[in-house]
Amino acid sequence: MPVTNMLTAAEEALNQTFLSDGYLVVPVENQAGLDRIRDCVAELAASHLKIDLPNDRQAFLDGLHQHVDVPGLNDMRLAVINGMNQQPWLRATYFSLVRSVLDQVVGNELVMQRRINLSIQLPEDDSSLLPVHADVWDGDSAYEVVVWVPLVDCFKTKGMYILPPTPNDKHAATLSQYADGTTEDIYHAIEPDLQWPDLPYGKAMVFSQTLMHGNRINEEPETRWSMNCRFKSMFSPYADKLPGEFFEPVTLRAASRFGLDYKLPSGFEE
Template sequence: MQTGTPWDFRSSQELLMSGIYTDEGYLIEDADYHYLELMKKEIESAFSEFTTLQKKKCVTLENAHQVIANDESNDLRLYIMQKISAGTSFQRNYYNSAKSIIHHLCGNELAMQKRPGLSINLPGNNSDILPIHADTWNGVSPFELNIWIPFVDCSDSMCLYILKREKYQERLKTCQGLLNLTSDELFNELRNDLTWIPIKYGKILAFDQSLPHGYSLNVETSSHWSMNCRFKGLHTPYWDKKLGEYFMPITVKNCTRLGIKYKHPDQWV
């Protein structure tokens, strides 16, 4: 990747990853498996609690649809999110599972989404569809990095889809009025240009949420489980999602801490 300036001191590895992310709009890397497993165990434990309370048998995440009815999907999602957001250990594990890719793409003085989002897409459940959108269309800062983690192997219609950057740039030049379409109309308009991203458990997807993306109807035989969480440079611009409300500072460096507390010695004047 050509940086175009002698003042770009990023490492060769960072430049390589940044080049792929810039060109494609996303990047897949290995998760830190230790922290990934800790997160999965918390999710599985909360899922087991939910099924026990509902007097259902315990099954794997992939087989959730065998015991969870379509109209129970959102109740299950909210129950698990409440459980894993009770403290900060899950968020710490989330950060550590993706620390390398976050640091390469986003920096190391960071703010993190307070409550990571959970997606459960049962086979054939229309209510689990996530309509095509870009987060920046709704007040989200373009300085954010979305770290998307699957907890099952995802293929075909179980995958997140995205409009790659090249296709997006082409459409910007050739199309007008697309944001006036309904989400179904927009999906059908862009469908042939969309890419469904296959990914296995153990991998992490970092993607640019300013590109159109979403989930289609899951027509596979397994349930989809994934989480998404946004990270951003602590000092980059915030739009509607504010620091201290939606985001929390997680790696504030010492010079920043001291700078915040600094008071000019006016009494010496």
């Protein structure tokens, strides 16, 4: 549709990068907040494992595979997820990591996923894989973005892959060819076009979950820790996940509050 562009030059540049790449890798806007989240996660993990938490939180998280094996990993992960989501400050702090970026590429009236997710992948662990997918294939709105935040340095197979928009469109047009195949078949078809963004601790990635993405076996000698949470514009179309159930408004403005509360006077005949 025709668009009159009133974005600033900086906003336009950021939006064009997002449109061309499908993702943005940005420094977090609240490093102290990220450190607080990381330390909380490390404390919860150490508590579940009944071990003393080392002073070097980063080294502890990177070396988690020295303290837990694959069979015990999911119980620990669920304990950490439940514990961190009980912290009343967590969601506001997570939002603060990329608030201005979301304001520029998504909107200033946002809904946020009610619970923040945590992914942990031990080295050479094939039980924690996320096969190639796009979230819109499973009931998510095409208007959502994912904010993906590593708690350790993430690179190569210790990170995640994503298929940029142009090759994504090309491969999406041929997905019906794999109706009798597997996600591995799709992965091998798209592999030459994939990007593996490097995300050192202190950076975050915002990406469109209309794009194919996933992870592979972590071939690095360190454990991967990452968090993710979905955001979307309050008034953009929803799919299966709705406000109040999956999402919660977090930046609703006064004019919208008036509009949502307004009721036409009744009792008049037409």
